[in-house]
Amino acid sequence: MAQHRSKHLLPGFGLSMGISLFYLTLVILLPLAAMLLKVAGMGFPEFWRIISSNRALAAYRVTFSSAFFATIINGVVGLLLAWVLTRYRFPGRRILDALIDLPFALPTAVAGLVLVTLFAETGWYGQLLEPNGIKVNYTQLGIIAAMTFTSIPFVVRAVQPVLEEVDIDFENAAITLGASRWQVFTRIIWPTILPAFIGGCVLSFARSLGEFGAVVFIAGNLPGLTEIVSLLIFIRLDEYNYEGAAALAFVLLAVAFLTLIATNLLAAWQVRYVERKT
Amino acid sequence: MSQTAGRSAGANVLIGLSFLFAAVALVVPLALIFSFALREGLGAYFSAILKPDTLHAILLTVVTAVIVVPINMVVGVALAWLVTRFKFRGQQLLIAVIELPAAVSPIVAGIVYLFLYGNQGLLGPLLQSSGLQIMFTPLAIVMVSLFVTAPYVARELVPLMRQQGTDDEEAALSLGANGWQMFCRVTLPNIRWGLVYGAVLTNARVMGEFGAVSVVSGSIRGQTNTLPLQINLLFNDFNIAGAFAAASTLALIAVITLVLKSALETWERR
Numbered sequence: 395m396a397q398h399r400s401k402h403l404l405p406g407f408g409l410s411m412g413i414s415l416f417y418l419t420l421v422i423l424l425p426l427a428a429m430l431l432k433v434a435g436m437g438f439p440e441f442w443r444i445i446s447s448n449r450a451l452a453a454y455r456v457t458f459s460s461a462f463f464a465t466i467i468n469g470v471v472g473l474l475l476a477w478v479l480t481r482y483r484f485p486g487r488r489i490l491d492a493l494i495d496l497p498f499a500l501p502t503a504v505a506g507l508v509l510v511t512l513f514a515e516t517g518w519y520g521q522l523l524e525p526n527g528i529k530v531n532y533t534q535l536g537i538i539a540a541m542t543f544t545s546i547p548f549v550v551r552a553v554q555p556v557l558e559e560v561d562i563d564f565e566n567a568a569i570t571l572g573a574s575r576w577q578v579f580t581r582i583i584w585p586t587i588l589p590a591f592i593g594g595c596v597l598s599f600a601r602s603l604g605e606f607g608a609v610v611f612i613a614g615n616l617p618g619l620t621e622i623v624s625l626l627i628f629i630r631l632d633e634y635n636y637e638g639a640a641a642l643a644f645v646l647l648a649v650a651f652l653t654l655i656a657t658n659l660l661a662a663w664q665v666r667y668v669e670r671k672t
Numbered sequence: 673m674s675q676t677a678g679r680s681a682g683a684n685v686l687i688g689l690s691f692l693f694a695a696v697a698l699v700v701p702l703a704l705i706f707s708f709a710l711r712e713g714l715g716a717y718f719s720a721i722l723k724p725d726t727l728h729a730i731l732l733t734v735v736t737a738v739i740v741v742p743i744n745m746v747v748g749v750a751l752a753w754l755v756t757r758f759k760f761r762g763q764q765l766l767i768a769v770i771e772l773p774a775a776v777s778p779i780v781a782g783i784v785y786l787f788l789y790g791n792q793g794l795l796g797p798l799l800q801s802s803g804l805q806i807m808f809t810p811l812a813i814v815m816v817s818l819f820v821t822a823p824y825v826a827r828e829l830v831p832l833m834r835q836q837g838t839d840d841e842e843a844a845l846s847l848g849a850n851g852w853q854m855f856c857r858v859t860l861p862n863i864r865w866g867l868v869y870g871a872v873l874t875n876a877r878v879m880g881e882f883g884a885v886s887v888v889s890g891s892i893r894g895q896t897n898t899l900p901l902q903i904n905l906l907f908n909d910f911n912i913a914g915a916f917a918a919a920s921t922l923a924l925i926a927v928i929t930l931v932l933k934s935a936l937e938t939w940e941r942r
Binding site for chain 1: 699708754758793815822876881883923
């Protein structure tokens, strides 16, 4: 790409800028501003009272801890899947690769319906688990299962392209010099994929925090026990408690914004990382 | 790849674990949908799908997608063109704003619209006095769907167009093409598979959106119920067969999406 492009070498700046600004303002910024105004209008003491109420705190606890466990599962499994897909050639590889995106393609309500049926007492998985005292439906385990399912692809898709770029010559050189396979992984591969891995985990965690469709089917939604933040917001709306809904939605919005900043910083880190290596 | 011949035992274990996970977490759930939908035979399946409320939900879902996908394709191309072909102040901010809908909970997406167009919202009094109702109508469903899928097309096109660079387009211009000729004959053919892929992902998300739509639709049976909401209603009515019949249509779309995605990636590489 040319380093010094003159601004108007290619046409369409005005048109594409016009469409983009018009659309972003109308569809994204204006609605966001409306909610921020709603929150600003309620005053800080009221806002603080809502977001620090016991029920809200319990909802944060359930949401964040479930998202945390789901992210750990997806971090480990995602690393495994990315590794297997990039490093080995085996029959069924392309099907496995395509299948990984299923949670993105399958509507979350369908995912919720399937999970609650699978883990029901008489369900395909439930009848194996319940006799052993493991109850998934209507417990936090169910929330973790739903969050795990809906964010399976994030870590795989973040790590996969980076792993493909890792120079196999470095590894072979290291092995020739007497490094063990484990040393090659910890000294060469792991440092290279680390930014992408963390980036994938952050996205996975953010998605889990916001997941609603799949969770409401399986969580049972008991206040304080299995009530996630998104659901609490929904309940506040049902009660016509718009201030309560707005304040809690603001918390989720702020977390999402922080996530975006974190992923952008990680992406910049990744670029510097690669540049330093080459 | 060097490990192709003579895989180690460790490699086989890792591959086996991957397939085991995929089977338990992905294949079995997918199989369960179709198995439960067809459990009572094809006749029962079709009569469940052809129930007026479910049929109406399918229609509303399709109409929403037909409106939202083309709009977001045009906007996605404009955004990608703007971000990859020009440098301007505030570019990073613009990219962050595009990405925001994908990072936020769908419930929040629904709520921001409620606080703009709802009765207690910013424009509520204005809309009420002019007799316009946006919330709890299909229009609101279209609007939140535009919001949640705003980043999808641009997200596919931006890396692709960055990587392709501007050489082809500059060549077309220097050979005397005007802006539209350059766009239609050079840019569009170059990005077509990425564009189709973005559209496929947008479509899947629009048809499956649950959280945002459930906030703004009002879930009126036979009126503002999309398929995912209909599934939830049927499930709450303990109509499991009906819920799975409705779910199977969305699952079918998901499978088609995956097949198309896989095919498009292959074509793009050629």
